[in-house]
Each structure stands twice: as structure tokens, then as C-alpha cells.
Amino acid sequence: MSRAHVYNRDHINTDEIIPARYLNTDDEQELAKHCLEDLDEGFVDKVAEGDIIVGGEDFGCGSSREHAVWAIRGAKVQTVIARTFARIFYRNAINCGFYLIESPEAPDHINDGDDIEINYEAGYVMNKTTGAEIKFNPLPDFAVEIINDGGLLEHVKKSM
Amino acid sequence: MGMTITEKILAKAANKKTVRPGELIDAKIDVVMCHDVTTPAAISMLVEKGIDKVFDKDKIVVTPDHFQPAKDVKSAELHRRLDRWARRHQITHYYELGRAGVCHALLPEQGHIRPGEVIVGGDSHTCTYGAFAAFSTGIGSTDLAAAIATGKLWFKVPASMKLVLNGSLAPGVYSKDVILAIIARIGTDGALYQAMEFVGLALSEMSMEARMTMTNMAIEAGAKNGIMAFDDTTKRYLDEHLKDEKEYTVYESDADAAYVRVEEFDCSAFEPMVALPHLPSGGVPIGDCAGEAMDQAYIGSCTNGRIEDLRIAAKILKGKKVAIRTIVVPATPTIWKQAMDEGLFDIFYDAGCVISAPTCGACLGGFMGVLAEGEKCVSTTNRNFVGRMGHPKSEVYLASPATAAASAIQGKLTDPRGYI
Numbered sequence: 001m002s003r004a005h006v007y008n009r010d011h012i013n014t015d016e017i018i019p020a021r022y023l024n025t026d027d028e029q030e031l032a033k034h035c036l037e038d039l040d041e042g043f044v045d046k047v048a049e050g051d052i053i054v055g056g057e058d059f060g061c062g063s064s065r066e067h068a069v070w071a072i073r074g075a076k077v078q079t080v081i082a083r084t085f086a087r088i089f090y091r092n093a094i095n096c097g098f099y100l101i102e103s104p105e106a107p108d109h110i111n112d113g114d115d116i117e118i119n120y121e122a123g124y125v126m127n128k129t130t131g132a133e134i135k136f137n138p139l140p141d142f143a144v145e146i147i148n149d150g151g152l153l154e155h156v157k158k159s160m
Numbered sequence: 161m162g163m164t165i166t167e168k169i170l171a172k173a174a175n176k177k178t179v180r181p182g183e184l185i186d187a188k189i190d191v192v193m194c195h196d197v198t199t200p201a202a203i204s205m206l207v208e209k210g211i212d213k214v215f216d217k218d219k220i221v222v223t224p225d226h227f228q229p230a231k232d233v234k235s236a237e238l239h240r241r242l243d244r245w246a247r248r249h250q251i252t253h254y255y256e257l258g259r260a261g262v263c264h265a266l267l268p269e270q271g272h273i274r275p276g277e278v279i280v281g282g283d284s285h286t287c288t289y290g291a292f293a294a295f296s297t298g299i300g301s302t303d304l305a306a307a308i309a310t311g312k313l314w315f316k317v318p319a320s321m322k323l324v325l326n327g328s329l330a331p332g333v334y335s336k337d338v339i340l341a342i343i344a345r346i347g348t349d350g351a352l353y354q355a356m357e358f359v360g361l362a363l364s365e366m367s368m369e370a371r372m373t374m375t376n377m378a379i380e381a382g383a384k385n386g387i388m389a390f391d392d393t394t395k396r397y398l399d400e401h402l403k404d405e406k407e408y409t410v411y412e413s414d415a416d417a418a419y420v421r422v423e424e425f426d427c428s429a430f431e432p433m434v435a436l437p438h439l440p441s442g443g444v445p446i447g448d449c450a451g452e453a454m455d456q457a458y459i460g461s462c463t464n465g466r467i468e469d470l471r472i473a474a475k476i477l478k479g480k481k482v483a484i485r486t487i488v489v490p491a492t493p494t495i496w497k498q499a500m501d502e503g504l505f506d507i508f509y510d511a512g513c514v515i516s517a518p519t520c521g522a523c524l525g526g527f528m529g530v531l532a533e534g535e536k537c538v539s540t541t542n543r544n545f546v547g548r549m550g551h552p553k554s555e556v557y558l559a560s561p562a563t564a565a566a567s568a569i570q571g572k573l574t575d576p577r578g579y580i
């Protein structure tokens with residue numbers, strides 16, 4: 001099952017996702033040990049592979065550190081669902097092939113601990129605990145293309 | 161319909177006649193800024209993908225700054241990876257320790273920023289360079305890798321928002337107060353995905369240093385870039401700082417360009433501002449928070465670590481003693497030397513401040529002034545997020561160098577106008 005970890009707050013920033021004190025490395029596994037540390041100290045102990053983070057508006061605001069995406073991916077989180085994402089975080093995620101789900105409504109229908117299933121192609125989030133089904137706008141085609149290529153570098157390599 | 165300055169620069173970079181907000185473009189990059197936190201990862205990616213090359217060794221500017229001089233073994237490793245790469249590719253503009261400085265203060269000062277160009281950097285405050293009528297934005301490591309290797313990046317053309325700064329600033333009120341007031345009004349996502357275009361009398365009266373403080377914080381309102389028109393002040397700065405290539409193209413917004421939003425501000429009514437924890441949008445006039453006890457004052461960073469900022473702080477600290485730990489960080493070696501030559505170091509020393517080498521240091525809670533649990537710091541930096549300067553339970557209060565200096569003397573948030 002994919003459990004939802006709900007943080008019912010706007011502006012969850014990159015310093016909370018991966019504090020700057022850990023930026024002296026770019027090792028994903030190392031970063032993952034401190035994922036969300038300043039937001040929820042217990043997060044890394046309770047997160048399991050395939051789980052989902054749910055946030056409010058402007059998720060990932062702040063620094064351009066891609067380390068924020070790596071820390072989340074390194075913690076084996078499947079995706080982040082938020083009402084909106086901060087610009088650089090959103091771009092970084094696409095560039096490193098990590099699918100994000102932007103949906104103004106979905107957070108209203110997910111409680112902490114709910115079992116979530118996502119259909120990326122059809123664009124809906126299924127809450128298996130409550131039975132709710134919420135549609136979201138899938139990422140634009142060019143972004144999906146980058147993700148399918150395995151990230152921006154593989155994508156540009158094709159045209160080099 | 162006309163185009164904004166941002167649209168014109170992006171159209172040129174994409175080799176198109178016109179572009180419209182929302183359009184996806186492939187833009188040619190003129191300058192790529194690289195520092196010690198995000199670049200080593202970009203280098204590793206390039207090596208791993210077998211595309212370890214640079215698009216133009218003259219157009220990549222490299223400076224370690226976040227953890228320099230190295231604060232521990234891990235950051236020393238980052239510096240070594242950056243150093244080996246810069247040497248391997250014979251990067252022309254590689255600033256090593258002794259010449260390295262806080263990136264966003266260093267690049268304009270060393271003449272790497274020209275109007276009309278597209279500049280990207282592996283740092284969110286790369287938006288600073290928009291003060292020079294350039295398009296400039298922060299990117300992450302993967303984008304950085306792609307920009308380094310290809311000199312090109314995809315962009316979605318941002319819609320523009322116009323911020324009209326009417327009136328003149330009163331004494332004791334600075335560009336930092338203006339940008340804090342703006343972000344307090346529009347919010348940390350008030351300009352999400354947009355270009356923030358600043359115009360108006362108050363802006364035209366500001367020095368380039370003061371202008372950079374404002375474009376620096378465009379990202380704190382979620383903007384993709386901050387931008388300002390070229391004028392005599394811009395020209396004077398460039399005449400002084402550009403080195404070899406002195407040519408550039410000046411673009412201006414058309415009178416009938418489209419803006420998604422226009423916000424007017426009466427700057428003559430602004431007071432010194434303090435952004436309370438934990439968001440840069442938490443700005444309130446000093447009158448609403450004066451008296452709050454502080455443990456530390458920090459004067460430095462890419463927002464307010466320039467010579468003008470140090471002069472403002474020194475003027476207030478002259479002949480006074482600080483009541484709390486006060487850390488002064490000249491942002492680049494040139495600023496450091498200038499401050500020393502002008503006698504500012506004597507003033508800081510006599511007042512009881514410590515003067516650091518140019519570094520990002522404590523601005524991001526790295527080193528050189530990290531806060532303990534429960535401590536409060538009045539800081540001239542740009543972010544006051546939870547844990548930004550140290551312990552997650554410490555607090556950062558953003559303010560101008562004048563307010564930070566006055567507060568350092570009193571040991572509590574203080575209106576600088578009493579010292580001017």
C-alpha cells in the first residue's frame with residue numbers, strides 16, 4: 001500500500017525538506033536520512049517505499065537545491081501531491097524524472113495515513129481508504145517526455 | 161501588442177521575433193553561474209552520462225561561496241570536485257579562495273553581467289542580476305548540468321507583473337525595506353512563475369547596489385525573475401565594472417506591453433521593515449516589533465553584504481558598542497578590502513563586531529554564526545525560514561543593514577532612524 005503523509009500547510013520550504021546543514025553532500029541516500037527533518041522529525045522512521053507526501057500551496061519554495069527532490073526520492077517516496085508547487089522545485093523534479101501531482105482539490109480528500117493509488121496516465125488519485133476519486137491535470141507533454149526519457153540530461157543527450 | 165523587457169530578451173535568446181507568456185522556448189544562455197553546493201552534483205551527472213564537456217569555457221563563472229573556506233571534510237570534498245572540474249575544462253573565470261566571494265555580489269562586481277543577456281545559476285537568488293536589465297533566474301543541478309554542456313535551456317515564458325515604486329524614500333528607509341514591504345503585500349507566492357518588473361521614481365533614485373537587494377528577493381515572492389530597466393545609473397556601474405567585452409544590447413518594455421497585474425506603492429510612506437519569522441512575507445513596520453530582544457546581528461549576504469551596506473552599518477555603529485554578537489561579512493574580497501581601506505573595519509572592531517571572510521556562511525545556517533536552540537537573530541539576509549540560520553527552534557528577523565546595526569547596539573529590534 002502507499003500511505004499518505006499529510007502536512008496540511010502552505011509554503012513547505014526547501015530548508016524544511018532538506019536543511020542546509022546537510023548540503024555538504026549530494027549523496028541521495030545520505031540526504032534521504034534527513035528528509036523533512038525540520039518539518040517532521042519522525043518522517044524517515046515512518047516512511048515506506050512508495051508512500052506519498054501531501055502538502056498545501058507553494059510546496060518546495062525557497063532555494064534551488066535539487067537536493068530537496070533527491071532527499072524525497074531517496075526516501076523512496078513515490079510522489080508529492082500539493083495544491084501548487086514552487087517554480088524551481090517543480091522544474092527540478094521534472095528534470096530529474098520525478099513525477100509531481102499538482103491538484104488544488106486532492107489535499108482536501110486525503111487524510112494522514114490513507115492508502116492512495118495513483119493513475120498517472122488517466123490523471124486521477126484514488127483514495128482507497130475513503131473511496132474518493134480525484135482528478136488532476138497530468139503534467140504537460142514536454143514534461144512527460146523528459147520524464148520518460150529518464151530526465152533532462154538523457155533528453156538533451158538525444159539531441160547532442 | 162507590445163512586449164515586456166523579459167519577453168524581448170527571451171525572444172532574442174530563442175531566436176524568435178516575438179514570444180508570449182506561457183510559450184515554451186529553447187533559449188541560448190549567455191552566462192552560467194556555478195558554486196560549491198549545486199555544481200558538484202551537476203558535474204557528477206555530466207560525467208555519469210558521458211557528456212563531460214562545457215559549452216564555452218569563457219561563459220561559465222565559478223566561485224565557491226556557500227561553505228568557503230571549507231567548513232568540514234565533506235564541504236572540502238565538494239570544493240575539490242569543483243576545483244578539479246574547473247581546471248580540467250580550463251574555465252576562464254574561476255574565482256579561487258582569496259578571490260572567491262558570495263556569487264551574486266561577485267558576478268556584477270567582476271563585470272560578468274550585461275544587459276539583454278540570459279543568465280542562469282545554480283542558486284535561487286540568481287534573479288539578482290535582473291537589476292541590470294538582464295533575464296536571470298535560478299536553476300537546480302540537472303538544469304545546471306544541461307546549461308553547462310549545451311549552453312541552452314527550456315523555459316516557459318513568464319507573464320510579467322509590474323511594481324510601480326512611486327515617491328522617494330525617507331531617510332533611514334532603504335531598498336531592503338521596500339522589497340520587504342512588497343513581499344508583505346503580495347505574499348511569498350504573489351509572483352509565482354512570473355517576472356517582477358520594477359519601475360518608478362524610488363527605483364530610479366537607487367544605486368545599483370540598492371537595486372540588487374530588491375531583485376535578489378524576487379524569488380521570495382515566488383518569481384521566476386526580477387527585472388529593472390537600464391538607465392544612467394546602470395550605465396555608470398557597467399562603465400566601471402565591465403572588463404573586456406563592453407558591448408551589450410538594451411531592451412525596454414513597450415508602452416503597450418501586457419501585465420497580469422500592476423501594483424503601486426507609495427514609497428515615501430514606507431518605514432523601516434522587519435520580516436518576522438518564519439516567512440519573508442512576514443514584514444511589519446519596525447514600530448510594530450521594536451523592543452524584541454535579539455541574541456545576534458548578522459550583516460552580510462548576497463542581499464546586503466555590499467560596500468554600500470557596510471557603510472550604512474558603519475555609520476550607525478561608529479563610536480558605539482554592540483550589545484549582542486554581531487557578525488559582519490563583506491560579500492567579496494574587493495568589498496572586504498574596500499571596507500578595510502575606508503576604515504570601516506576599525507569602526508566594526510571598536511564596536512565589538514567580528515569581521516568574517518567573504519562567505520555565505522551563516523546565511524544558510526552553514527557555519528560562522530549558526531544559531532542555537534531558541535536564539536534570535538536580526539539579519540540582513542533574504543530568508544527567515546524555519547531553521548534557516550541554525551537550530552529549527554531559532555528565529556531570523558530580516559531587516560536592512562541600518563536596522564540590524566541599530567538593533568545590534570540596543571540588543572533588541574530598534575528603529576534605525578534614531579541613529580541617523
Ligand code: SF4
Pocket residue numbers: 225226262263264283285461462463519520523524541542
Ligand atoms: S548569501 Fe545566502 S542567500 Fe545569498 S547565495 Fe549565499 S546562501 Fe544563498
